[in-house]
Every structure is written in C-alpha cells, then in structure tokens.
Amino acid sequence: xxxxxxxxxxxxxxxxxxxxxxxxxxxxxxxxxxxxxxxxxxxxxxxxxxxxxxxxxxxxxxxxxxxxxxxxxxxxxxxxxxxxxxxxxxxxxxxxxxxxxxxxxxxxxxxxxxxxxxxxxxxxxxxxxxxxxxxxxxxxxxxxxxxxxxxxxxxxxxxxxxxxxxxxxxxxxxx
Numbered sequence: 759x760x761x762x763x764x765x766x767x768x769x770x771x772x773x774x775x776x777x778x779x780x781x782x783x784x785x786x787x788x789x790x791x792x793x794x795x796x797x798x799x800x801x802x803x804x805x806x807x808x809x810x811x812x813x814x815x816x817x818x819x820x821x822x823x824x825x826x827x828x829x830x831x832x833x834x835x836x837x838x839x840x841x842x843x844x845x846x847x848x849x850x851x852x853x854x855x856x857x858x859x860x861x862x863x864x865x866x867x868x869x870x871x872x873x874x875x876x877x878x879x880x881x882x883x884x885x886x887x888x889x890x891x892x893x894x895x896x897x898x899x900x901x902x903x904x905x906x907x908x909x910x911x912x913x914x915x916x917x918x919x920x921x922x923x924x925x926x927x928x929x930x931x932x933x
Contacts, residue, residue: 763828763831770844787867789868808838809824
C-alpha cells in the first residue's frame, strides 16, 4: 500500500510489526487508541503517527515534515483511515472484531499478541508479513487444532432450523 500526500508517495508497511512500533513509541495500542471516541483533530494525530511509523525507516521523513504534507493534503483523514484498515485487515474467520469488540472483552495489546505468538511457537517473522487480525486468526486456528475436545459451531441452514423448530403452515392456521 502507498500513501500519497501532495504528489509524494510513501510505501506503507501494513504488517503487524507497524502496530508494535507504534506501541513501543507511544506507549499505547493503536488499535485501542483508534477505537476510542475522540475529537477529529486528535484522531488525525493518531492516524498521522501511525502512518509515520508504517513508512519504512529508509524512506521515513521526519514526523513534522509528514505532518506539514498531511495538513496541506485535504484528503489525509480518508487516506489515514485506509492505512488503518490495511493495518487491521481482518481474517474472515475471526469473529467479533467487526463489531469493535475483542473476543474476551480485554483491551487489545500488541505485546499480548507478541507473547501469544511466542508461547504458541509461531515464527515471529510473520509479524513482518501479516496484518494484526490475520495473526489473531492464526492463533485462534492453532488453539483449535491443539484442542481435540473443543466443539466447533456453525450456523444452521434454513432446512435444519425448520426441522428443529417446526411451525404450523398457513393452511393449518387459517383453515
């Protein structure tokens, strides 16, 4: 993905390591920061710092220079949201994140994700390859594979629902 500001293009690293860099630099989770309600100017600041750390170090301009370019570009908030969406690209199998709620109700923390990856024996190099929610999906699948007692659930089809919960037919009700 690329961020274009006033004719200058910057490549963005949408892998999970970008969120870890934000957490290390600013002491808070970018996921949680962007989930909280805040004034638009403050949200733009979070998006700007996130985009700044997503640019590879070799191409990264100073933060103030990037802020000046973003201020002159009237469409930066939309571009910042697109970068956030790329960073948080979801794994379709991971449920609950589309509603804005993590699975266990705890605040999201990139360091917890890193610790879970290490404990699960997953190659940490995936931090440089996959977005955050794909890594969470990977951990969820790994836990399911390691637990043979775990039950899996799926939605019932319409025919299965009708068989489990039969209703009277219209003729029977009005006839």
